[in-house]
Ligand SMILES: NC(=O)C1=CN([C@@H]2O[C@H](COP(=O)(O)OP(=O)(O)OC[C@H]3O[C@@H](n4cnc5c(N)ncnc54)[C@H](OP(=O)(O)O)[C@@H]3O)[C@@H](O)[C@H]2O)C=CC1
């Protein structure tokens with residue numbers, strides 16, 4: 001039996017990539033609205049109430065409006081927006097988060113796809129806090145850089161469309177400078193933190209791929225863990241996970257550079273622990289494609305889990321973009 005899928009916001013950055021990842025599948029039927037009707041409330045209501053699974057690739061307000069159009073609480077929804085990341089009644093769509101998360105996603109009618117910076121931050125923080133290596137009330141700082149597709153169509157036009165009012169020739173900027181980025185509550189909750197982390201993202205003049213960094217003064221942490229201890233915590237936590245790779249310490253130590261574009265087109269995440277042994281300092285770094293494990297790849301993985309399909313369907317060949 002084929003499942004009926006409706007991607008609300010299919011013409012956007014995340015929606016297009018979700019569709020591209022599922023193009024060749026014969027176990028799915030797509031409900032598609034013409035360009036003329038893709039924002040028509042009645043057409044969307046029909047589609048949202050006919051689909052077996054709706055994937056919302058919309059701005060937050062429009063995602064909330066879409067939910068209000070859905071009549072049954074049992075209708076399956078994956079929301080890629082940040083509207084429900086810490087809402088009760090929603091399963092957090094990060095299957096590798098912990099034991100039991102995959103099952104929670106499989107059973108849920110409502111799944112919130114994580115934010116790209118947030119999934120990377122949570123992937124570092126949750127195992128360390130759970131293992132007691134980092135106390136939950138530790139003062140946490142996270143710095144990150146993203147490609148400009150992370151900001152959707154409007155940021156893409158800012159970097160690419162010379163005729164756009166907001167066209168910019170900048171090569172890089174830091175933002176979220178009021179320390180109020182919308183991912184902070186999501187990182188705090190799913191990272192298991194007792195206090196809000198300091199989070200400063202940045203964006204560069206390249207399309208996609210991100211690096212998220214968690215600096216840790218190991219000498220100040222209880223028990224003075226080593227870089228190797230951190231790697232071991234991650235290796236144990238993510239053992240057997242095909243989409244989360246924990247780099248060996250020796251391989252990481254041999255690296256002079258880390259390129260945020262290395263995993264582009266994939267649904268993969270890679271965790272590195274860089275450090276200075278003598279000074280007892282480390283920086284944990286996560287590398288993902290913001291449109292892959294940070295958005296569309298993760299949405300397809302969640303869809304597969306919700307449908308009981310092979311989890312890797314549409315994910316094991318890198319997307320050519
Ligand atoms: N880009 C990324 O890396 C990530 C994005 N996300 C989240 O995913 C969601 C989508 O982001 P992204 O794809 O980047 O955004 P885009 O701006 O690229 O796409 C959003 C799409 O939604 C459409 N849309 C807006 N309002 C409505 C409406 N009322 N009814 C129907 N369609 C509507 C837009 O139409 P139009 O084409 O006319 O503008 C556009 O096609 C956002 O909530 C974002 O925060 C999450 C993780 C990462």
Ligand SMILES: CC(=O)N[C@@H](CCC(=O)OP(=O)(O)O)C(=O)O
Nearest residue numbers: 081082115116117146150151203
């Ligand atoms: C470069 C850039 O602008 N990135 C986006 C984050 C994109 C993302 O993670 O999506 P959600 O907004 O759905 O969480 C931002 O900082 O708002």
